[in-house]
Amino acid sequence: MQSTQADYFPILMQFLLAVGFVVMTIFVSGLLGPKRHSKNKDKNFECGIESVGNARIPFSIKYFLVAILFVLFDVEVIFLYPWAVNFREMGMQGMIKMVVFMILLLIGFFYIIKKKGLEWE
Amino acid sequence: MSDSKINIAEAPEGISGEGFFATKLSDVVGLARANSLWPLPFATSCCGIEFMATMASHYDVARFGSERMSFSPRQADMLLVMGTIAKKMAPILRQVYEQMAEPRWVISVGACACSGGIFDTYSVLQGIDKVIPVDVYVPGCPPRPEQILDGIMRLQDLVKSESVRRRSSPEYTELLASYNIK
Numbered sequence: 001m002q003s004t005q006a007d008y009f010p011i012l013m014q015f016l017l018a019v020g021f022v023v024m025t026i027f028v029s030g031l032l033g034p035k036r037h038s039k040n041k042d043k044n045f046e047c048g049i050e051s052v053g054n055a056r057i058p059f060s061i062k063y064f065l066v067a068i069l070f071v072l073f074d075v076e077v078i079f080l081y082p083w084a085v086n087f088r089e090m091g092m093q094g095m096i097k098m099v100v101f102m103i104l105l106l107i108g109f110f111y112i113i114k115k116k117g118l119e120w121e
Numbered sequence: 122m123s124d125s126k127i128n129i130a131e132a133p134e135g136i137s138g139e140g141f142f143a144t145k146l147s148d149v150v151g152l153a154r155a156n157s158l159w160p161l162p163f164a165t166s167c168c169g170i171e172f173m174a175t176m177a178s179h180y181d182v183a184r185f186g187s188e189r190m191s192f193s194p195r196q197a198d199m200l201l202v203m204g205t206i207a208k209k210m211a212p213i214l215r216q217v218y219e220q221m222a223e224p225r226w227v228i229s230v231g232a233c234a235c236s237g238g239i240f241d242t243y244s245v246l247q248g249i250d251k252v253i254p255v256d257v258y259v260p261g262c263p264p265r266p267e268q269i270l271d272g273i274m275r276l277q278d279l280v281k282s283e284s285v286r287r288r289s290s291p292e293y294t295e296l297l298a299s300y301n302i303k
Contacts, residue, residue, distance in 0.1 A: 036288075038302075040220070045194060047217070048215075
């Protein structure tokens with residue numbers, strides 16, 4: 001059976017209809033639905049209490065830094081466990097690889113300490 | 122399920138035939154609204170404890186379509202004010218009411234919310250209808266869960282019979298304006 005590209009046109013129509021219906025119902029219901037706006041109603045919900053100031057203020061990055069460092073060294077410990085279990089099988093070669101890995105992380109660790117990244121005051 | 126005690130909401134009046142059922146839109150909307158009232162509990166004292174019993178398994182307010190407690194006014198239809206509202210609390214209550222999505226209804230539960238109750242003092246609001254319009258008053262100090270359920274059922278009657286145009290009528294705007302709510 002020979003089929004041309006034009007035979008697939010109904011599928012395209014079906015697709016357009018399906019997408020069009022969804023898009024139309026979303027937007028038209030939003031346009032037609034009754035709404036009541038007021039200054040008080042459109043405020044952020046703060047349990048009814050008048051909000052003071054703006055939430056978009058800069059705050060200390062220290063907590064984030066500590067959290068990221070924790071994740072980093074946490075992963076390092078995860079890598080240490082299988083190495084410790086297979087310590088004898090991996091031998092000298094494993095030892096060298098692990099030391100390289102740990103030195104890389106330790107350089108980062110000393111860099112943080114030098115930069116006073118862990119000092120809270 | 123012959124032995125189940127589940128009641129299905131009754132269909133509104135209408136014309137039914139083979140494969141079709143025709144009725145008024147306002148009836149269907151009312152039916153849907155009345156059986157899915159999402160409560161926003163505003164509990165400040167002992168009536169709130171009674172409401173906790175009402176929404177727990179024994180009295181089970183979920184049987185009336187109020188399954189989900191909403192703690193944001195944006196997705197709530199029914200504000201339940203339970204307890205003494207001090208005058209300092211009044212603007213907060215009003216703000217919560219104002220931020221509810223339309224259509225919204227209010228049940229005032231207990232003597233304090235209805236009229237100030239025994240707290241006839243300078244610091245207590247003498248009834249929440251001083252700051253927001255109230256649809257149903259539930260008396261009692263505190264009311265039993267059955268009474269709260271009765272209040273919800275009375276509100277369901279109101280919701281069922283409410284016209285879909287009521288919220289855009291001049292009377293409603295006037296009512297809100299009398300409370301200084303735009």
